[in-house]
Amino acid sequence: MGRTLTYPKRSSNTVNRYNNRATYDLGAIHSIINESQVLNVSFNPGPEDPFPTILPMIGQMGSFQYPSADINEPLECYLHGYVSSRIMNLARSNEGEGLPICIASSKVDGLVLSLTPNSHSYNYRSVVLHGYAKLVTDEDEKLWAMKLITNSVVADRWDNTRVPPDRAEMSSTVILRVNVVDGSGKIRSGPPGDERKDTERDDVTGRVWTGVVPVYETFGVPVASEGNQVSEVPGHIAEFITKRNEQNRALAERAARPAVGSD
Template identity: 45%
Template sequence: MSNSQYEKTTKNGVVRYRGRGKYDFETVHSIIDEAPILHVSFTPLDDDFPAILPMFGCMGLFPSDDTNSVGRTSSLYLHGYAASRMFRTSRGEDAGLKITVAATILDGIVLALTPNHHSANYRSAVVFGHAYLVTDEAERWWAMKHVTNSIVPERWENTRIPPTDAEAKATGIIRVEIETGSAKIRTGTTGEDRNDLKDEGLRKRVWAGVLPMWTRYGQPTPAPTNMTDKTPEYISRFVDDSNKQQEDYAMKVAL
């Protein structure tokens, strides 16, 4: 692993469409941070079958509060229920529980002239690492704040904090020291069979193109228990900025 990217190996190397592979920290880590859900795979102590869990998580470098340091961070923090199988398994692994984490962002469905050439525009990342249960209280509190604000910026500061002792004990934090990883990105329009492109009748009969796709946040809906007068500005700003950013990217890469 260099100072700026993961070394390409048989473990993390992109095999199909190798030109789409990316190994630099910034690309891999930014996809992990932007994906709404991470899928974490591990083998529990009490089962022969691998387990896979959807989890919240983000890149971070304790004790820094610099959330824009994706180019120099190497730790992935995961947030979950302290009594779950993954957290119980991590306690018994002094060398770190081996896990694989996948993140995917779908940016569009690509409809070609023939089903065999259909595809998708996407950004995906897979990292391999060793997971450690965070027991240091300073790091635990830092990570809880960091993960919360990675979901909606400024949310931690605008809630009832700190959590109660019972809430804190029920919350597990895992730090993943990444051994290696890679990203794979597809952009653009259709890639057609050369013979199909010569068939004007086919091209006039079958629509081909891209259906851009992005995550869009809707109008904030107050809870029945909510007593504030209006949606806070930091939430409205996040919704507007995120929606615009996601839409702009999906439309740009559809061309």
């Protein structure tokens, strides 16, 4: 592994509250983005609209220029969308460095139940990226990003569908490439923390259960469509479901316990 690259700390991405939970490591931040089924993307629709709106989008971190770059190295964020959507029109008309956007994602890993409402919390992993979005115009880069994003939904799905996309499919899909300028992550794991004013009160500790309820996403039994002609669920889907279910559950259960080596 060697060195760990970190995002620069600016006022816009520096975590102030619970900053012991903060991370600026590229690898940690990029991993949370890549494991997100949905990314929340915010942008300002225009000067007449006071509300910075949020769009749910699908995306992945990657580098078309340096495809061998790993998760710990500088990467762009690729977002998938429809050709005439508002964010695409804004990115298209935004000359220069691109449309300023924010990308955020959070996953709850557990309910942290403590003695008082005030010290209740979640175990969670969350990230924020800031950057400038531009439309990908190079056809090779676009196709590469479409494959990257499709395979993030189910591993190896691209090669197990009818590809390549035809001309109409290529032109109705737009890919945004986001040049990331800063980012930060926040991770909480472990049991609840209560203050001595409560832990020393027998009438409180004798009555209030404390601990963590693990929370994890489960992929269920595949339901074939009416028109499906393939009798068995293919290996790339079955293996993806098994692997992700094991990973998701293990992560949430591990997060519910004290960190190894601490007490």
